[in-house]
Amino acid sequence: MPKALRIVIIGGGIAGILLAVKLGQRRQQHQAQVTLIDKSPTHIWKPMLHTIAAGTRDVQQQQVIFLAHARDHGYTHQPGEMLGLDRERRLVHLGAITTLDGGMVLEPRSVEYDVLVLALGSQANDFGVPGVKDHCYFIDSQQQAEIFNQALRARVFRGVARDEMLRVAIVGGGATGVELSAELSRLLEVAAAYGDPAIRERLQLTLLESGPRILAAFPPKISASSQQRLEQIGFHVRTGTHVSEAISQGFRHDSALVEADLMVWAAGVKAADFLNGLDGLETNRVNQIVVAPNLQSTRDDRVFALGDCSSLRSPGSERALPPTAQVATQQAEHLGRHLPAWLAGEPLPDFVFRDFGSLVSLSDYDAFGTLGSFGFFRGGFVQGRFAQLSHAMLYRRHQQALHGLRKATLLWTAERINGLVQPKIRLT
Known part of the structure; x- marks a missing residue:
């Protein structure tokens, strides 16, 4: 009996877990072993992270546990964080797994593959601004969202006990920054029913955006309507504001200081730094893997990239597809539909994005x-x-x-x- 092909998917975000499900459902057709590798034991729909960060959703209800999900959907899950790649030997190098106190659970190891799919998502881009990594919270993963929520609840409790303002500053007027702002207001409105009617009035929130408008990836009417609504809620929205430094007291821009007790960096998008030039693969300036129209990497037809960690320019377009859940979903569905036939020797059709709004x-x-x-x-x-x-x-x-x-x-x-x-x- 011939050995089953090994399809390894790195990253359990929207594209990664959806592709694992699609291939798992068709495992009788392609006779391949599908393995999903992610450093987290759980999956959360990324557009929901701002609600986890604010505490307006129950993370326990929304998370998908990979091990249980894999059992029910025909793929296997391995915990691990990708650190490197050996394309010649077809090996993915994974880092060590440790306990919270530093104890060794599993030493660094390598996983073999016949087909590799990179679906590692993206993260905020600090653009090298001094102090951002030291003083700011990020909302790019479930772990980061929960860390911010812990800090937020501590600050809210302190504000109630001392009758202090809660000053929050968010850099980045994209969907994450805008939706997180509104969710924080909603959090404190609901919290007012638990003993402190004035708690919402103590929220002082400033949203800073370097571009001329918030939600730059959206049509201008959505940007204008959203900014107007945020200002009606009582927030300060500052566009055309370039942050030069983050310090313990807040954000510096030009000659001014936006004071804050909690600072969130939600500006820019980039893929993981280790992807930059990964074992000779073509990457762009924000570390994304450049892919051909059929989603294969341009320098290795056994390596695919999906979602936010990939860069694909549609025919006739001057820009690559945006790093959105809609793009990641459609790409996973496309590859899940056509990869089994490609493994059997048929050509792989090009991906065509359909913009549903x-x-x-x-x-x-x-x-x-x-x-x-x-x-x-x-x-x-x-x-x-x-x-x-x-x-x-x-x-x-x-x-x-x-x-x-x-x-x-x-x-x-x-x-x-x-x-x-x-x-x-x-x-x-």
Whole structure:
């Protein structure tokens, strides 16, 4: 009996876990062993991280445990963090696994592959601004979101005990910065019902964006509407503001200082630093793997890259596809659909992105979006409850893709029931 091909997927984000599910469902067709490697034991839908950071969602309800999910969906999971690659020997090098106190669990090791898929996601880009790594929180992973939430709850408690202002400054007017801002306001509005009616009034939040408008990747109407709504909530939005330094007291820009107790850096996007020129693969200035239209890396047809860690320029476009959940989902679905046939010797078709629009949700306050280039209302502007429902349905579709309709429905039902009997925000 011939040896099964080894498909190794690095990264359990949106693209990675979805591809593992798609290939696992078709394992009888391609006769390959699918392995998903991620340094975290759990998956969280990345566009939800700002709610985990604010504490307005229960992380225990939303996370997917890889080991249990892999058992039910035909792939295997290995914990580990990729540190390097040997393309000649087809080896992925993984770092050591240690306990929180530094104890050794598993030494550095290597994993063999026949086909490698890099789906490592992205992170905020500090652009080398002094002090950012020392003084700022990042919201790029579940662990970072939970660390910020711990600091936030400590500051809120201190503000209640001492009747102090809570000064928050966020750099980056993209979706993460904008949605986190609104979620923090919602958090304190709900918290006011737990003993301190004035708690929301003590929130002083400033959103700093270097460009001429927030949500630069969205149509201008969404940017303008979102900024107006944030200012109505009571926040300061400063565009055209270039932060030069982060210090313990806040952010410096020009000759001014924006004072803050909590500082969040949500500006820019880049792939992991170790991907830069990884074993000769072509990368761009933000460490993304440059891929051909069929999602193969340009220098090795056995190495693919998906989602935020890849760079693909569509025909006729001057820019690469944006690092969004929509792109990552479509790329995973494309490769999941066509990779088994490619393994059998058939050509791999090019990926074609279909823009279904953009949505941004300002917690329970409002939501704005466009409906994209497809559908009956193509290009239409939406806001309010319909936009909020559309935004919520993005996550529900992701759950259905990972679990199937029956389990996804049960998960949604359980979440609704828990919402009736549990606090609406994280209190401990």
